[in-house]
Amino acid sequence: MTSPAEPFRTSDPRNRYDHRRHILTTAPSTDTRAASTSSGAAGEASPARLNFAAIASTTVAAGSIAWYYHLYGPVAFAASPAEEGLHATQYPWVHQQWLKTFDHQALRRGFQVYREVCASCHSLSRIPYRTLVGAVLTVDEAKALAEENEYPGEPDEQGEIQMRPGKLADYIPDPYKNEEAARFANNGALPPDLSLIVKGRHGGCDYIFSLLTGYPEEPPAGAQVAPGMNFNPYFPGTGIGMARVLYDGLVEYEDGTPASTSQMAKDVVEFLNWAAEPEMDDRKKMGLKVLIVTSALWAVSVWVKRYKWAWLKSRKLAYDPPADSKVRR
Numbered sequence: 036m037t038s039p040a041e042p043f044r045t046s047d048p049r050n051r052y053d054h055r056r057h058i059l060t061t062a063p064s065t066d067t068r069a070a071s072t073s074s075g076a077a078g079e080a081s082p083a084r085l086n087f088a089a090i091a092s093t094t095v096a097a098g099s100i101a102w103y104y105h106l107y108g109p110v111a112f113a114a115s116p117a118e119e120g121l122h123a124t125q126y127p128w129v130h131q132q133w134l135k136t137f138d139h140q141a142l143r144r145g146f147q148v149y150r151e152v153c154a155s156c157h158s159l160s161r162i163p164y165r166t167l168v169g170a171v172l173t174v175d176e177a178k179a180l181a182e183e184n185e186y187p188g189e190p191d192e193q194g195e196i197q198m199r200p201g202k203l204a205d206y207i208p209d210p211y212k213n214e215e216a217a218r219f220a221n222n223g224a225l226p227p228d229l230s231l232i233v234k235g236r237h238g239g240c241d242y243i244f245s246l247l248t249g250y251p252e253e254p255p256a257g258a259q260v261a262p263g264m265n266f267n268p269y270f271p272g273t274g275i276g277m278a279r280v281l282y283d284g285l286v287e288y289e290d291g292t293p294a295s296t297s298q299m300a301k302d303v304v305e306f307l308n309w310a311a312e313p314e315m316d317d318r319k320k321m322g323l324k325v326l327i328v329t330s331a332l333w334a335v336s337v338w339v340k341r342y343k344w345a346w347l348k349s350r351k352l353a354y355d356p357p358a359d360s361k362v363r364r
Contacts, residue, residue: 120267120268120269120270120271120272120273121245121249121268121269122238123238123241123242123244123245123246123269124241124245125241126240126241126244128240128305128308130305130308130315131240133319134319134323136315136316136319137170137305137308137309137315137316138305139170139171140290141301141302141305141306142170142171142302142305142306142309143171143172143290144288144290144292144299144302144306145302145303145304145305145306145307145309146167146171146172146306147286147288147289147302148281148286148299148302148303148306149229149303149306149307151285151286152280152281152285152286152299152303153229153280153303154210155210156210156217156220156221156226156277157210157226157227157228157229158207158208158209158210158211158226158228158229158230159207159228159229159230159310160206160207160208160209160228160230161206161228161230161231161310162206162207162230162310162313163203163204163205163206163207164177164178164180164181164201164202164203164204164205164206164207165177165203165204166313167180168203170309170313170316171306171309174203177203178202178203181200181201181202181203181205182200182201183201184200184201184205184208185198185199185200185201186198186199186200186201186202186205186208187199221276222263222276223276224276224277226277229307229310230310230311231310231311232307232311233304233307233308233310233311234311234312239308240304240305240307240308242269243300243304243307244300244301244304245269246267246269246270246275247280247281247296247300247303247304248281248296248297248300249267249268249269250265250266250267250278250279251266251268254266258273260273260274261274263276264276265277265278265279281296281299281300282296283295283296285299286299
């Protein structure tokens with residue numbers, strides 16, 4: 036019986052004992068070689084099985100993601116015109132592209148359409164006059180527009196509140212004093228506020244454009260419209276209280292653009308999209324700067340990593356055991 040410190044002695048010179056790890060390494064025999072040959076033949080088919088399993092799992096994962104996106108994705112198609120209204124056509128809005136901004140001439144025309152056509156019924160209560168500066172109007176134009184309306188000022192010595200001309204910090208006033216007055220003037224229907232209408236309606240710009248341009252001359256055969264309602268296939272239920280408001284030549288653009296129905300609808304939709312997110316141009320500009328800076332920092336970090344870790348990645352380890360601990364045969 037040998038101690039663990041002594042080398043393993045055997046008559047077979049192919050067997051040796053590694054006293055550092057106490058591992059008995061035995062040279063393969065004829066039976067072992069036969070077993071290895073048979074296991075290698077059986078393992079030749081394993082890569083094919085692994086490839087098939089990978090393809091199957093990838094297909095299942097992709098199908099699950101596609102099914103989840105179909106159920107819960109941002110695109111939701113209408114079940115029927117009677118329930119959700121006719122699904123709006125997708126139009127190539129330039130401002131929705133990643134590297135494009137709003138067409139500010141279109142914003143100016145759209146604000147003109149809102150003032151002359153939409154402002155009589157619909158409010159824009161979340162937009163102050165100062166937001167229009169630089170994007171739609173100049174400073175002088177915004178000040179003059181604000182001064183056209185009166186707002187309650189500070190109370191005087193007697194506690195009476197005096198009215199004052201509007202300032203850039205004031206918000207665009209509502210066309211009605213309260214909700215009851217708005218319903219009374221519109222046969223019981225409440226005109227919605229247009230500040231966030233693009234974000235608050237399914238389809239966004241496409242829906243509003245289709246709605247404004249979707250009034251037929253006469254309702255189609257078989258369509259039933261309640262009294263006081265107007266037929267529009269894009270509105271849920273196809274019956275809407277708002278009548279058609281855009282007609283060719285209704286407004287006169289200051290830049291000479293022909294005021295067709297589709298042109299006015301496009302301009303006012305772009306303006307309403309700007310009203311819903313007036314920071315979009317600045318957000319895209321800042322996002323582009325962030326991408327450029329982060330890309331440069333990523334390239335520098337890759338170079339620094341390769342420079343700092345080069346000695347560790349390129350080192351070579353060699354073990355030279357002491358002479359007195361070498362294995363004796």
